[in-house]
Amino acid sequence: MQLTVVIFTYNYAKFIPDVLASLQRQTRPAERIVVSDDCSPNDDEATLRAAVGAFPGVELVRNPKNMGNVEHYRARVAEIGTDAYLLMSADDYLVDDRFLADAMAQLERDASVIGVFGYHQPVDGAGQALAHRNVIPGRATTRLAATDLRRELAYENNVPAICTVVRTAVHAKVPAYPILNRHCGDWQQWYLLASLGDMVRLERVVLAYRMHGANMSTTYEQQGKATALMLEAYDQLLAEPSLTEQDRADLRRGRQRFWVRSAATRDLPQAVLRQPWTADTLAMVGEALLERVARNVERRRAKLYSRFLGPGVTKM
Numbered sequence: 001m002q003l004t005v006v007i008f009t010y011n012y013a014k015f016i017p018d019v020l021a022s023l024q025r026q027t028r029p030a031e032r033i034v035v036s037d038d039c040s041p042n043d044d045e046a047t048l049r050a051a052v053g054a055f056p057g058v059e060l061v062r063n064p065k066n067m068g069n070v071e072h073y074r075a076r077v078a079e080i081g082t083d084a085y086l087l088m089s090a091d092d093y094l095v096d097d098r099f100l101a102d103a104m105a106q107l108e109r110d111a112s113v114i115g116v117f118g119y120h121q122p123v124d125g126a127g128q129a130l131a132h133r134n135v136i137p138g139r140a141t142t143r144l145a146a147t148d149l150r151r152e153l154a155y156e157n158n159v160p161a162i163c164t165v166v167r168t169a170v171h172a173k174v175p176a177y178p179i180l181n182r183h184c185g186d187w188q189q190w191y192l193l194a195s196l197g198d199m200v201r202l203e204r205v206v207l208a209y210r211m212h213g214a215n216m217s218t219t220y221e222q223q224g225k226a227t228a229l230m231l232e233a234y235d236q237l238l239a240e241p242s243l244t245e246q247d248r249a250d251l252r253r254g255r256q257r258f259w260v261r262s263a264a265t266r267d268l269p270q271a272v273l274r275q276p277w278t279a280d281t282l283a284m285v286g287e288a289l290l291e292r293v294a295r296n297v298e299r300r301r302a303k304l305y306s307r308f309l310g311p312g313v314t315k316m
Contacts, residue, residue, distance in 0.1 A: 001083040001108050002031040003100065003165070006076045008069075009035060009090035013043040015210070016051040020058060022094035028101030034059045035090070036076050039066040070177050070185045077168075077176035083107075086165045088207075094163075095121070096206040103165035106141070106200045113143075114197035117164035118206030130211055135203045142201045150194040153187065154250035155257060159199065161186035163207040170196050179236045183229035188237055195242070227262045231255065 007019055016035060023033060035052050037043065037060070045062055052060045067075065073087065084107055086100070094100075096118065103116035122130040136142060144152075152158055170193055179188045234255035238248060 001104060003104060004032040004034065004080045004082040004085045005030040005088060006080070006085065007033070007035045007088045007090050008038070008072060008076075009040065009043070009048070010038045011040045011042040012090035013040070013047045013051045015091040015093075016048070017054065018093045019088060019090055020052070020055045023100075024055065025097050026094065026100045027098050028104060030086070030100060031082055032059070033057070034061055034076065036060075036072065037062045038069075038072045039063045069182055070180050073177050073185070074175075077171065080168055082168065084165050084167055086163070088162055091210045091212070092120070092162050093208050094206060095208050096202075096204060099163070099202070099206040100165070102202060107165065107167055112197045113167070113200055114170045114193060115159070115164050115166045115199045116202065117159055117199065118202040118204055120160045120163050120207040120209040121205045122211050123208045125210065125212060127208065133205050135205070139203045142203060144199045144201060146194050146196070146198050149199055150191060150247065151250055153191045153194060154247070154254040156254075157184070157187035157190065159186075159190040160207075160209075162209065164199075166193075167197075179233070181229060181233045181236060183226060184233045188233055191237060192240070192242075227259075230258055230262070234258070 005023060007016070009016060020033070020035075023030065033055075035048070035058060037048055039062065040048075048060055048062065052058050061076070063072065063075075077085065077087075084104065086103075099118060103118075106113055106116045119133050119135060121133050124130055149159075173196055174189070174192045177185045177189050178192060179185060181188060234251060237243075238251050238255075243251070
């Protein structure tokens with residue numbers, strides 16, 4: 001099997017050397033590496049070619065006009081001619097030199113596996129870990145059966161778009177990023193792909209995920225758009241004609257759970273009252289309140305660590 005890695009960039013030319021160097025260190029190299037720029041206003045072609053030029057064999061593609069993230073992903077995936085691919089963001093980088101080798105070995109070993117991923121570790125600009133990443137101790141891999149994975153995805157996205165090696169052939173049945181949702185199109189894709197086969201999770205951190213003000217998800221959170229886009233994503237999935245009744249029941253409950261969990265504290269009573277009353281509504285409310293307490297504790301702890309250990313240090 002052959003592998004393509006596509007690195008997406010938008011005003012991220014300064015990060016490109018790090019991600020390409022991490023790919024160069026892999027014990028199993030990709031057959032093709034493409035850096036794809038979505039017409040970055042701050043990075044001209046000369047800047048991008050200089051960033052890519054130090055890495056022989058890496059291709060640079062620059063869109064003539066800005067396409068937006070989902071259309072950008074669709075365009076590059078449609079051009080992939082290898083058996084598998086990995087999509088990455090230029091501001092992230094691999095930290096496990098055996099990730100590609102082990103992911104490809106899983107796909108080669110079992111044709112029913114449609115994708116292989118590992119954990120990603122959020123880091124700050126200096127590469128310092130921002131949170132612990134818990135893995136299952138004493139286990140190398142976890143197989144996520146298609147039915148179980150689909151049910152899990154109805155409640156929460158546990159498949160990272162930036163470190164998942166995907167079998168290209170699955171897109172013959174489900175196109176890449178089939179629903180246009182600029183915030184969580186990857187989650188919607190995983191949900192629909194989960195009807196086609198199992199996935200395997202490597203029980204180790206394989207990628208460092210840089211957290212900074214230009215991150216797409218951070219931007220949507222700051223603009224107050226993330227919750228609306230997630231609720232829209234649930235509605236878009238529920239409109240899919242291929243869903244079973246069990247799928248719809250899981251997605252409806254997942255949507256209710258998300259709405260209660262994401263509502264501002266002042267809006268929580270209204271969010272609860274607008275839910276159809278079920279036996280587990282009280283459990284959802286309790287869960288939402290506990291999460292708010294946990295977030296407040298984490299924010300205070302981060303401030304204390306930053307004050308006493310230096311700026312930006314929030315690692316436990």
